Amino acid sequence: MGSPQGAEDRDRIQSIERGFAVLRVFDADRPRPTSTDVAEATGLSRPAVRRILLTLQHLGYVRPVGNRWRLTPRVLSLAQHYTATNSVADIAQPHLTALAERTGESVSLAVLDGGDAVWVARVPVRRLLSIDISPGSRVPAPATSAGRVLLAWNDEPVIASVLAAELPAYTDRTVTDPRRLRAELREVRARGWAVVAGELDLDLLSLSVPVRDHTGEVVAALAASTSAARFTADELTAKVLDPMLATASRLSTELGQPRGADARERREGFF
Known part of the structure; x- marks a missing residue:
């Protein structure tokens, strides 16, 4: 029989967890991180970080500034x-x-x-x-x-x-x-x-x-x-x-x- 924790893990959507992990990287110390900064802070691969950032950009929560990224005012919503x-x-x-x-x-x-x-x-x-x-x-x-x-x-x-x-x-x-x-x-x-x-x-x-x-x-x-x-x-x-x-x-x-x-x-x- 599986453990309750195992059942809880199966019910979680990993991509959403990763998306929020990326958003939490943006703070006073890293207001405009690079994708490499985000990957190092989250432990995610650079390709995964790139896909998440592009998705968040499509949703309007981040935008690129050169090779860096910054939050948009939409996060205030x-x-x-x-x-x-x-x-x-x-x-x-x-x-x-x-x-x-x-x-x-x-x-x-x-x-x-x-x-x-x-x-x-x-x-x-x-x-x-x-x-x-x-x-x-x-x-x-x-x-x-x-x-x-x-x-x-x-x-x-x-x-x-x-x-x-x-x-x-x-x-x-x-x-x-x-x-x-x-x-x-x-x-x-x-x-x-x-x-x-x-x-x-x-x-x-x-x-x-x-x-x-x-x-x-x-x-x-x-x-x-x-x-x-x-x-x-x-x-x-x-x-x-x-x-x-x-x-x-x-x-x-x-x-x-x-x-x-x-x-x-x-x-x-x-x-």
Whole structure:
């Protein structure tokens, strides 16, 4: 009898997997890769990469520039389809705008995808951060306040998988010990919010709170981010925590959570 994994493998379409692997090569470090760059990054043969790139060109997602390739604006439609069909991102935008106006800080909404926190909505203020935080951007969940919120209320298999993977040190402050990180997640869950300073980037300070759906499940993290040169962690917490908890509560209510539910509510889980 075949294994469930084997059945799952048979149901996957390899050409689609390869197409997305090629698209993921395009990033800030490789905005205009050559076909050789793509082949090296994906492990695919150059003939296979050429066919995939030509197919993506036919569909309008990439175009050649000399011997290099670049994405076209059509790829943004993929993100638009997500926000158009995802109630969290759609409902959150006016709440984020109001919170940014009230606090004067950049605010964002993130969801968990594997070991990454992915930003799905964002309202920036006119202060430059050293890392890109825009819709569609991905950051490692263990090193960010949003990611720790999303992990702290998640299922044990998800947490165990993230902690079992490599935990790179992005700065000298990054927590890379799985046991210490698990303790950090316990603390986040106990107090109801997370603050992280200088672990992904020495200049980045962020605070995040959970957003729940109608079942009480944490489905997103609401985050405020700023430069570490402007505030200490305690100062940022004193400034934005209460407005953020209030915003998360209103957003959770719109997502169907019963009115009066506490944004700090704790649920049974892996702890």
